[in-house]
Amino acid sequence: MSRGGGTSLAGQCTNTAVVIDWSKYCTAVESVDVAARTCVVQPGIVLEALNGELAPTGLRYGPEPATHANCTIGGMIGNNSCGATAQRTGKVVDNIRRLEVLLPNGVRFWCGKTTDERYAEIERHGDLRSAVYRQLRALRDEYADEVRRRYPDIPRRVSGYNLDSLLPEHGFDVAGLLVGSESALVTILRAELELVPVIKERVLVVLGFPSIDKAADAVPAVLPHEPIALEGIDSRLIHDQQLKHINARALHELPEGNAFLMVQFGGDTLAEVEKAAHEMLAGLDESEHGPTVAFLDDPAHEEELWQVREAGLGATAHVPDKPDTFEATYNAEFLSHHYAKRQWRRPRSDLSMGWLPAIAQLVGRLRLGSVVNAVTHAPLLSRAAVALAGVENREIPKFAAEPLHRWFSRRGARGSGSRGTVLLWPDTFTNFLHPHVGQAAIDVLEDAGWR
Structure with missing residues (x-):
């Protein structure tokens, strides 16, 4: 599993895997073609470092997340990043020419837009690469009309797989499909990026x-x-x-x-x-x-x-027990070892928020919501509860009179199910504190033909 700069909302990568950190050694700009406005880079290079090296050419890479001083190109490709500059330059998928990728069995190749002639050439090899292209082509042909009809036409759509990149009007762009796939499909070894002029x-x-x-x-x-x-x-x-x-x-x-x-x-x-x-x-x-x-x-x-x-991420993230610092790269494994056999060293907020789901279930089961609300909203007791929990001094959410799961059990399913069945999995806040949000979601799903 490839890791970028650790600048996602929680600095996460994955729970259990062999994690490859590209940012230590694979940071080179291998070539720049000023006339074509492209460059070939390794995935570990940080965006700000890349643009610094490109500065003498009058070109730069367009997408610019707020974390451009730390995020890597490989991580941006994995996330299909965009940032405030999306109005001018779009997302990463709009600025990728080709990718060199590695399959789990060791096969490596460059991919990008694929003409019919190029597809036929790949097909003639009869290897795993050709099998991948053949299956992607079949997937495209079967679902092309559905993708055209149902993929939302919005500028900053970055969720899900870019199946629309495989459409003929987009040149059967395999690299475009892989952008945003979070290292779940291939390992990216190099990227050929499309550049834009620096604004004067x-x-x-x-x-x-x-x-x-x-x-x-x-x-x-x-x-x-x-x-x-x-x-x-x-x-x-x-x-x-x-x-x-x-x-x-x-x-x-x-x-x-x-x-x-x-x-x-x-x-x-x-x-x-x-x-x-x-x-x-x-x-x-x-x-x-x-x-x-x-x-x-x-x-x-x-x-x-x-x-x-x-500074948005820095204002909301910090080293454990040091709220005046910024560190977004601590992963679950490190924290697990850090607090092993010494849970008392955890910040109080870790414990209060970690136990919140169990507390909420107990309050809901015993129907103590009104009692807890009265205690946590009494002026002096409210401040004491916030201080004890180790969280910022703000109004404590109230428990709803009826949790979402109990409301749904009483109400029952009403959708026709003509489009299928949906599993709605509410989180603790939706279930016990803000069930109206879940109720609205259920109404929308049922009106749309789901059960």
């Missing part, structure tokens, strides 16, 4: 809104102005950074609001870029959105505000 001038406009939903409502009015980057930030992220005293000066530069859109424009001249930004602001002023505004054309200030977005 940029300005950043930060729009403030009263709430995150109002910020989201304004996005359709922003998109026609063709920003090169667009990112949303809510008050929770800002609050977490304030708690850890991260980016204090940059946070001070934010406009008034509880949620923000960071909108960046780019072009060849500063005048051109500022014109586009002002046109967007004029359009928003004439709409119902009316945000507060911070306008920055100083690269140093822009970078400070983007740091508010790169």
